[in-house]
Amino acid sequence: MQLFAPSRLALAAAFLLASPLVAQEAPVDPATATANAALEVAPIFDGHNDVPNQLRARVANQINAFDFEDTTHTGEAHPQGAVMQTDLARLRQGKVGAQFWSVYVPSNPDEPEAVQEVIEQIDVTKRLIARYPDALRFATTADQVERAMADGKVASLLGMEGGHSIGSSLGVLRQLHALGARYMTLTHNSNTPWADAGTDNPVHGGLSAFGMDVVREMNRLGMLVDLSHVSEATMMDALDVAKAPVIFSHSGARAVNGHPRNVPDSVLARLPENGGIVMVVALPGFLNEARRQWFAKRSAEEARLKALFQGQPETVTTTMAAWDKANPEPATTIKHMADHIDHIRKVAGVESIGIGGDFDGMPSGPVGFEDVRGYPLLFAELAKRGYSQAELEMIASRNALRVMRAAEAYAAQVASEPPIETLINPPAKPE
Structure with missing residues (x-):
């Protein structure tokens, strides 16, 4: 009789520990660890996503049967087989904690039609958010964004892309703000009756007098002035007028890629004084x-x-x-996107950087960043370039939250001021 014979369980455990076939968890490289740590405490606050336009184009805003948990099947109904780049599952993988959904409508000289369409886009976006209360939460303030992120939801905000959406009316601007819009891009690809776009022939030399009052009224409301898409002269005029930080919701650095949609150094140099941010875009044509x-x-x-x-x-x-x-x-790879971030940090400082992917508004993002899952890889690339965890947190969401709070603080400061009542075409005075 053998005393103290090992049990079968003990022998099995010893075999497993000794076996070279047991899978060992791969070590995480230091850059990835730094990126993951940053995104754990400061999830991505992305400045621009065009899912609302996809809903209009693909399903005519009829979303009661639309599955936003998984959109990888959406290529089946698309003429070119294009699959949407965003869904709830991939937002989680991408560590996205807050998203400005773009309630974009195409540039339209028929401004009343544009106003109707942007209200429809606000409606469909709010309905989409309401359909997924376990994953999304509507937000209009920085505090609401932080609470949503703390609760594991994607804070969902509305951003208007193109000043044609207000029909040259400050009254419409105020009502769209009341519906929840928290930024407006002053133009899209074409000029508005009061502002020059970066991809159109200049008419106003920047902002008209009415356009300057649009900026003033947005500041009074606490609505972020978005300068993506506008001309350099419009950027400069807006910075001259603005009393609160501006944003570029999805742009790059023009010194790295000369596209007119990108921000020139002359403007980047002014951002620290204004407190604004460039939310760096992922569109390959603007990067490489x-x-x-x-x-x-x-x-x-x-x-x-x-x-x-x-x-x-x-x-x-x-x-x-x-x-x-x-x-x-x-x-075009993630390295190209990181090059833009490097340049903005060099000229304007890390406090001036955010992220604005432009997913579902472009054919594809860079290699390795084809959809919203790619943010952790971008941040690992930045960590490899020497960005600290604190800097990565600023780029991910802390800078965007600071800008929102500053806009809200200015609005509170001037809350007693009356609404601006300027008309774009004042009626002729009676003789």
């Missing part, structure tokens, strides 16, 4: 200068072929396919 140059060459070649082969679209298509094969699109 080689990609921008490639696209210009491709567009020129396509225009040349259409001029040479008028009435022969098959020839143009075949010849362009050969050009594309011989001239592949330069790859």
Whole structure:
């Protein structure tokens, strides 16, 4: 008889401990650990996502049967098979804690139609938020954003993209603010009757007198002035007038990529005094200068072929396919996005940086950041470049929250001031 014989359980445990086949948890590299720690305490506060426009384009805002938990099936009903880049599952993977949903409508000279459409976009976005109370929570203040994030919800805010949405009326602006809109991009791709866009021929030389009153009234309301899409002159005029921090909800640095949608150094240099932030975009054409140059060459070649082969679209298509094969699109990666963040930190400081992906408003993000899951990889890249956890927290959400609080504080300070009543076309005085 053997005394103290080991039990079968003990022998099995000893075998498992000794076995080289037991999976060991892979060590996390220091940069990833720093990024994860930052996003755990300061989740991403993203400045721009175009899901509301996808709802209009794909399902005509009929969302009662729309599954936002998982949108990876949405390519089946899309003419080009494009899958949406955002859903609740992927927002969780991307560590997104707050999101400005863009209630965008296309630039439209019929301003009353634009006003109707933006109200419809506010409606569908609020309905989407209400359908998922376990995951999303409507927010209009910085405190509400922080509470939602602390409760594990994605704080959901509304941002209007394009000043045409107010129909050149400060009264409409006030009512859209009352419906919950907390920023407005002063233009989209085209000029408004009171502000020049960065991708249109200048008409006003920046902001008109009425446009300056739009900025003043937004400040009075506590509504963030968004300068993505506007011309450099409009940026400068807005900074001259603004009493609260401005934002660029989805832009890059023009010194890194020369696209007019990006922010020039002349404006970046003024941001510290204003307290505003550039929420860096993920759109490849705004990030990678080689990609921008490639696209210009491709567009020129396509225009040349259409001029040479008028009435022969098959020839143009075949010849362009050969050009594309011989001239592949330069790859855009997370490193390009990090380059923009580096430049803004160099010129304006880390306090001037945020994140504004523009997902579901572009064909794809960079390699490794094709949808909203990619934020942790971007922050790991920044950590590899020497950004501290405190700096990563600022970029992720603390800077955006500070800007919101500053806008709210200014609005509280001037709460006793009457609404601005300027008309864009004052009636002629009687003779």
